[in-house]
Amino acid sequence: MSCPDCFSGHVHTGTPKGQVTRLHGLDVYVAEPSAGPVRGIVIIVPDAFGWEFVNNRILADHYAEKGNYKVYLPEFMNGNAAPVWLIETIRTLTTSKSFGDYVKMPYHIAWAASAFIPFMFLNRFGKSWPIVRSFFESVRQNEGARLPIGVAGFCWGGKHAIYLAHGAEIDGKPLINASFTGHPSFLNVPGDIEKINIPVSLAVGDLDSVVTPVVAKEIEKILSGKDGEVKIYVGAGHGFCVRADSVLSDASRQAAESEDQAIDWFTRHFAAISL
Template identity: 25%
Template structure:
């Protein structure tokens, strides 16, 4: 695999402070958090991690992308079944395999591809960027492989196969944690080797002092982690500015 299956590290999160400024809408039968100007011809879709579209951290990121001029959509790809925010004691007892069995590729991918198709039909955008965190990163890679979007950004990805990366030739930026059993150094090297072979436009950055989930669930009171989260976001913004026209 280019990245390994999710583990307990995927359940660790610190809620961020802030009041989201977007709103929840019904987008073709899928509850979706939206932010920004709906008339924008440049659209960003956030394909969430296992905490889903109502998690405040993700909504604040959506607002930050919207501030860059994008219309942002964060669809409920989890069918109303996100992982709850839990204490450390609860984390150890949570049945992650059971949850994953309810969110297989066969179940989740039609939701993601349907959202992209409806965005194209409703808005006729000039470009679509997709951002995938952890669980959602797999689907951004698959969208890139199908050439369904213009460019993609993924952070600390999980469940991605080498075969999925083999199909990627479109622009992709990858934000990786220094310590990550789901996307360790050997998997990063495999991913980069494939992208080089494909002559894809890509960036891979590894952030020191970070662990899995840093780009959206980091403890902002830890300076090195806060820096990494903010730097990963600004790099995604710069990458999309170059490739989403």
């Protein structure tokens, strides 16, 4: 399932601190802790705005610094991320009130469609999943051979995070040891959730129109017999984990709390891993 909420929100004000490199065939933004030993590797599968979106890079920095993880934010979209200007276009469409706004509506709809339709086609799951899985396989076979690996997937990346939690392996080792997803999109519920075999944590807003509270409760019920959790954030909409909330004008508190949720989840499950 998808909707304009996947492409709305707010641009973070800040400067990323990591570095860009080439790794396992992809361009990757890498964030590392400033002090202390690396506890594990966290790979972010981002929202529609991709690996260059400043919100996603700053989130990678926060994970690295707060959790002492090496964090990878790869270019999984081959240059086909949704343009950031779409944020303002969607906001205009969803908040228009004056007569002048409505007169301009066809113009904004046309612009939104010109970005939305190519994104959906070029980044469809059947095309992106092999790329994502291949990267995780390479990490597990190389620098992740003796480190725990986690995935954090958001919106577009959420389905990938859930699929990775199904328990795929390479060389007898799971591709990941723990999964976190914030406001995922495109999920098939209950099917995608029933196949989960790896610890998974979900963060969703109670105003999310993609994973609604009803769907979130269904997911929570399925996970009751597994190592999983669902946390619902009151007042938050789609996109809040990367400070791109479609409802709130300022989702800083909810975003910070979801960061802590992810870090606590990874830390708890990484500590139990012996590779």
